[in-house]
Amino acid sequence: xxxxxxxxxxxxxxxxxxxxxxxxxxxxxxxxxxxxxxxxxxxxxxxxxxxxxxxxxxxxxxxxxxxxxxxxxxxxxxxxxxxxxxxxxxxxxxxxxxxxxxxxxxxxxxxxxxxxxxxxxxxxxxxxxxxxxxxxxxxxxxxxxxxxxxxxxxxxxxxxxxxxxxxxxxxxxxxxxxxxxxxxxxxxxxxxxxxxxxxxxxxxxxxxxxxxxxxxxxxxxxxxxxxxxxxxxxxxxxxxxxxxxxxxxxxxxxxxxxxxxxxxxxxxxxxxxxxxxxxxxxxxxxxxxxxxxxxxxxxxx
Amino acid sequence: xxxxxxxxxxxxxxxxxxxxxxxxxxxxxxxxxxxxxxxxxxxxxxxxxxxxxxxxxxxxxxxxxxxxxxxxxxxxxxxxxxxxxxxxxxxxxxxxxxxxxxxxxxxxxxxxxxxxxxxxxxxxxxxxxxxxxxxxxxxxxxxxxxxxxxxxxxxxxxxxxxxxxxxxxxxxxxxxxxxxxxxxxxxxxxxxxxxxxxxxxxxxxxxxxxxxxxxxxxxxxxxxxxxxxxxxxxxxxxxxxxxxxxxxxxxxxxxxxxxxxxxxxxxxxxxxxxxxxxxxxxx
Numbered sequence: 001x002x003x004x005x006x007x008x009x010x011x012x013x014x015x016x017x018x019x020x021x022x023x024x025x026x027x028x029x030x031x032x033x034x035x036x037x038x039x040x041x042x043x044x045x046x047x048x049x050x051x052x053x054x055x056x057x058x059x060x061x062x063x064x065x066x067x068x069x070x071x072x073x074x075x076x077x078x079x080x081x082x083x084x085x086x087x088x089x090x091x092x093x094x095x096x097x098x099x100x101x102x103x104x105x106x107x108x109x110x111x112x113x114x115x116x117x118x119x120x121x122x123x124x125x126x127x128x129x130x131x132x133x134x135x136x137x138x139x140x141x142x143x144x145x146x147x148x149x150x151x152x153x154x155x156x157x158x159x160x161x162x163x164x165x166x167x168x169x170x171x172x173x174x175x176x177x178x179x180x181x182x183x184x185x186x187x188x189x190x191x192x193x194x195x196x197x198x199x200x201x202x203x204x205x206x207x208x209x210x211x212x213x214x215x216x217x218x219x220x221x222x223x224x225x226x227x228x229x230x231x232x233x234x235x236x237x238x239x240x241x242x243x244x245x246x247x248x249x250x251x252x253x254x255x256x257x258x259x260x261x262x263x264x265x266x267x268x269x270x271x272x273x274x275x276x277x278x279x280x281x282x283x284x285x286x287x288x289x290x291x292x293x294x295x296x297x298x299x300x301x
Numbered sequence: 302x303x304x305x306x307x308x309x310x311x312x313x314x315x316x317x318x319x320x321x322x323x324x325x326x327x328x329x330x331x332x333x334x335x336x337x338x339x340x341x342x343x344x345x346x347x348x349x350x351x352x353x354x355x356x357x358x359x360x361x362x363x364x365x366x367x368x369x370x371x372x373x374x375x376x377x378x379x380x381x382x383x384x385x386x387x388x389x390x391x392x393x394x395x396x397x398x399x400x401x402x403x404x405x406x407x408x409x410x411x412x413x414x415x416x417x418x419x420x421x422x423x424x425x426x427x428x429x430x431x432x433x434x435x436x437x438x439x440x441x442x443x444x445x446x447x448x449x450x451x452x453x454x455x456x457x458x459x460x461x462x463x464x465x466x467x468x469x470x471x472x473x474x475x476x477x478x479x480x481x482x483x484x485x486x487x488x489x490x491x492x493x494x495x496x497x498x499x500x501x502x503x504x505x506x507x508x509x510x511x512x513x514x515x516x517x518x519x520x521x522x523x524x525x526x527x528x529x530x531x532x533x534x535x536x537x538x539x540x541x542x543x544x545x546x547x548x549x550x551x552x553x554x555x556x557x558x559x560x561x562x563x564x565x566x567x568x569x570x571x572x573x574x575x576x577x578x579x580x581x582x583x584x
Contacts, residue, residue: 094337
């Protein structure tokens with residue numbers, strides 16, 4: 001089966017991860033702009049980060065037969081450095097509408113401060129101006145109230161809920177998110193977010209409509225194979241292939257395909273993989289023998 | 302001007318309406334962010350299809366950009382360049398310089414292709430020279446090929462670097478606009494050294510190299526060309542003969558005669574270039 005991981009920070013992952021993901025059936029990934037583990041102190045590092053997830057990372061993924069898309073946004077945590085946030089907001093219009101950007105995100109709340117609120121709202125307006133979907137990061141702490149507040153603010157700005165993915169849900173938030181018409185994403189991430197046995201139970205209880213599974217794998221203890229592993233567990237626990245198809249592929253494609261940048265045609269017939277190809281004079285190989293072929297057969301599966 | 306031409310070329314009513322609205326915003330002092338969003342959105346709001354032009358449209362474009370090669374342009378690129386020309390010239394340098402720093406590959410290509418259409422094109426000379434340092438072939442091509450910018454604004458040193466790098470990158474020199482007009486002694490000497498390096502490594506050199514030697518053939522260079530006439534392949538020999546003949550050397554006729562090449566058989570430089578390019582495309 002083919003899978004999409006619609007939330008994964010590949011910039012923090014290795015080429016082994018790309019190989020394993022492709023082997024497990026991941027055909028496309030979405031890399032949301034987020035913080036990088038340590039607060040940035042200059043707008044220039046944001047600029048280069050955005051350029052990396054649009055450029056080099058996309059190229060690197062393609063070398064392993066995976067289509068890579070991204071979202072652009074100022075994350076909530078770093079919104080609290082207001083002087084820096086102002087400069088980053090100036091940068092966003094230069095990146096948001098570029099090819100391969102499928103949404104504005106991850107935006108929302110972390111500590112739910114006034115500064116976070118300010119830049120969240122400005123970015124909702126940016127998404128509306130260019131008619132892009134939004135990926136909402138919900139907070140770790142005070143999660144339920146932060147999630148509801150995010151939706152309140154989105155509604156205050158007249159944002160269409162069918163254009164918004166509320167991410168990092170759990171059993172406590174999913175009902176309200178679905179009832180209010182949003183897409184509900186779940187992050188299978190050890191210790192801090194969801195386990196995949198809990199995920200199976202959620203799909204059994206709430207069905208597959210507007211439910212999306214992702215890994216949010218990054219620089220922490222996380223699993224880039226969370227989506228295919230959860231898919232396997234779903235089948236093992238009696239859910240159907242169609243349930244898996246919707247939650248681990250199609251729903252993500254439907255919502256993140258809304259601005260036209262991500263379409264199944266990008267990968268469905270395979271695309272040419274040439275590991276000798278260069279990106280700005282660099283290639284991903286460091287002494288290995290290059291593989292070439294279509295994206296479907298580059299990794300034995 | 303460019304807006305009018307572009308609107309006439311766009312086949313789709315919706316695309317025309319989008320471009321016209323954005324061009325109006327950009328030309329009437331909208332915030333830079335409006336321009337950036339429109340510039341990035343062009344592929345989504347118009348189309349990445351190649352241009353199809355009527356002859357009159359091509360002539361209009363060539364009146365603005367004499368080297369315009371429709372085969373290398375797409376609809377969204379033409380729209381992006383049109384938007385560039387709509388920026389007020391008092392601010393366009395600052396706005397575009399920022400965009401050069403954040404552009405993705407296709408945006409960079411459009412930016413470099415667009416420079417020569419700007420009223421204050423000369424203000425971007427250093428940017429264009431810096432652009433040649435890229436390793437991305439499509440970006441290099443956007444500056445070096447089918448573009449009048451370099452001939453018009455580059456001093457001899459960057460011009461020579463561009464031609465030499467084009468050789469290194471195996472780009473088709475016949476598409477470097479103004480190549481013959483910008484020939485110079487220094488370039489001829491640099492390229493002669495380059496040929497010697499290649500020969501020492503038992504590699505061939507592009508036949509187009511010798512086009513740059515016309516008018517600067519001294520005794521050592523003539524010796525090299527004689528060597529090509531004696532040892533080269535068919536096309537290499539033609540190139541050496543052309544260089545000798547066009548340099549108006551007194552002994553040209555004798556040399557060609559001795560080499561068994563009739564002047565009437567000689568191709569044009571552009572034909573040689575096209576033949577080399579076709580060979581590379583085939584593989």
